Amino acid sequence: MYVNLIENRRSVRSFKNTPITADHLEKMNLFLDVLNQSVGPFGHRAEFAMIPVSNHINAEGERIGTYGVIRNPAGYVVGMTKNDREYLVDFGYTFEIFMLDLFSLGVGSCWLGGTFDRKMLSTKFEMNSSFIIPAIMPFGYHDEKPSFIEKTMRRLANSDHKLDFETVCFNQNLESPLKKEEASIYEIPLEMARIGPSASNKQPWRMVIGADGLVHFFIKHTPNYGNRLKFDIQLLDMGIAMAHFKSAADEIGIKGEWKVCEGLQIPVDDPHVEYIMSWQTQL
Ligand SMILES: Cc1cc2nc3c(=O)[nH]c(=O)nc-3n(C[C@H](O)[C@H](O)[C@H](O)COP(=O)(O)O)c2cc1C
Structure with missing residues (x-):
């Protein structure tokens, strides 16, 4: 199953303006529980929280900013871990498996390590100096009609060209x-x-x-x-x-x-x- 998912996956930045179905939400919450208990190759666990949003605004009325890069997300998953070499490798490892699991439901996502308001989320989750938010992940159903920003981001990163x-x-x-x-x-x-x-x-x-x-x-x-x-x-x-x-x-x-x-x-x-x-x- 994973080989097929990995071959067909791509970053999704534009989502349809439709909520996640109850069935998918239930499965996502199960995947999230697994993610919060998973360790990477170095044996470290990270912490992840799901934040549903509408128009980028969460239930507390806070805005999760992405500098216009992400359109219509149904929510975000925010990850936190120690700023340490081994913890960061493990964070990448466990979070990626979660994203592939989401993709198996037809839920698209994208890693965001740079283009989001890190300061707002760090304050919200009361990060101390040894803990950081390395990346977050918007999710939702892929809007097949790519937005201008989606095309621009793919071109800037040369996303369709992978090294031999x-x-x-x-x-x-x-x-x-x-x-x-x-x-x-x-x-x-x-x-x-x-x-x-x-x-x-x-x-x-x-x-x-x-x-x-x-x-x-x-x-x-x-x-x-x-x-x-x-x-x-x-x-x-x-x-x-x-x-x-x-x-x-x-x-x-x-x-x-x-x-x-x-x-x-x-x-x-x-x-x-x-x-x-x-x-x-x-x-
Ligand atoms: C750790 C990490 C951080 C990333 N940060 C961002 C980001 O801040 N903004 C963004 O638009 N894409 C971000 N991306 C997505 C990459 O640009 C994308 O994975 C790459 O261009 C390859 O495209 P593909 O995922 O469709 O194969 C990030 C990807 C990874 C793995």
């Missing part, structure tokens, strides 16, 4: 591109990681099938990207890629686990590239 398989997947080291035919059982999980959403479509993930047979995930930080945010937004992208990889692996029957390989023997020459975590298949 051989640009993000490597064989044994970070120098040798991996051909799809060489990826064997990992072809589909790696492909699902490749086509995931990322902040400004920067696609910072790099995956290496090591000589040890493990799949090692690295982040290639975009220099100076997101400097005005007080956290590394690209760590969310890493969690998303890992969630896609794992969901696809589950679906095709690959069992295994995430682990941090201390003293990994893959040379990293680029100062912007950093090791995150590895996938080990149970043989």
